[in-house]
Amino acid sequence: MSQFQFRKKYSKKITTIFSGIWFLDPPKDISVDGWRIDNVIQYTDAVITLYFGIVVLAMLYFIIKYRARPGHKAVYDKGDTKKHVGITLAMGMLVFLSIDVVIEGMSFRDLKEAFWNFPKGENVVKIEVMPQQFAWNFRYAGDDGEFGTEDDLIPSQNQMHIPVNLPVVVQVAPYDVIHSFYLPNFRVKIDATPGMINTMWFQATETGNFEIACAELCGNSHYRMKGYLTVESEEDYNNWLQSLEEEGPVDEWEDEDGEIPTRWGWIWKETI
Numbered sequence: 001m002s003q004f005q006f007r008k009k010y011s012k013k014i015t016t017i018f019s020g021i022w023f024l025d026p027p028k029d030i031s032v033d034g035w036r037i038d039n040v041i042q043y044t045d046a047v048i049t050l051y052f053g054i055v056v057l058a059m060l061y062f063i064i065k066y067r068a069r070p071g072h073k074a075v076y077d078k079g080d081t082k083k084h085v086g087i088t089l090a091m092g093m094l095v096f097l098s099i100d101v102v103i104e105g106m107s108f109r110d111l112k113e114a115f116w117n118f119p120k121g122e123n124v125v126k127i128e129v130m131p132q133q134f135a136w137n138f139r140y141a142g143d144d145g146e147f148g149t150e151d152d153l154i155p156s157q158n159q160m161h162i163p164v165n166l167p168v169v170v171q172v173a174p175y176d177v178i179h180s181f182y183l184p185n186f187r188v189k190i191d192a193t194p195g196m197i198n199t200m201w202f203q204a205t206e207t208g209n210f211e212i213a214c215a216e217l218c219g220n221s222h223y224r225m226k227g228y229l230t231v232e233s234e235e236d237y238n239n240w241l242q243s244l245e246e247e248g249p250v251d252e253w254e255d256e257d258g259e260i261p262t263r264w265g266w267i268w269k270e271t272i
């Protein structure tokens, strides 16, 4: 069994074991690569739980062994002998090597194999996302496959649809302040940074209705900046696009001054 298969199997098992225990039960993972994030968290949790247990047991042992009792005098120990410094450094290195270095290695591998390994080809679904205070705007390219053109499709605010089992690439740029596009059920999140177009991709394995959250405190109504993601069959998805097309061009939303944001809808930035 390769390291990849082992991690995948082990990660899904742990998730199943802990489901139902509210503080250990993450939102349902309905993505191809979400298990990688869960796995890094599980590894970190397991190792720090083990070390915490060891520290607590050691403290209990010393508390009992060196308790105050007649005939035993307290001694002040600076702990600066070579031996003490050596033990401290060794324990520090143990934590650093067995936690930091390992999860760094896992994370870089996940980035390379999955999250930064952008899908290419005809079947990639492209969506532009523009958050604003306090809502989500989505844009689909329409028949010509180009963004920022007449036939772009814009659903009502906070409504995003994607097909199941197809890779989805989103490009995110905010209208105003920093927001963060977060899909808890996919374990992915990307900041919407003013002046930048940020990209990420994901793929759903199940249909259903899921939540889109803003993961960056963006103002006084940040808490209610919620979007609705519908994952559906490719056929239903295409029908939905068709229905948007039939509705005709929607009125783009206006800001307080009645102006349509000019930065909305950009030329798709190809990922290398």
Ligand SMILES: [Cu+2]
Pocket: 131, 132, 133, 134, 178, 179, 180, 214, 215, 216, 217, 218, 222, 225
């Ligand atoms: Cu926000």
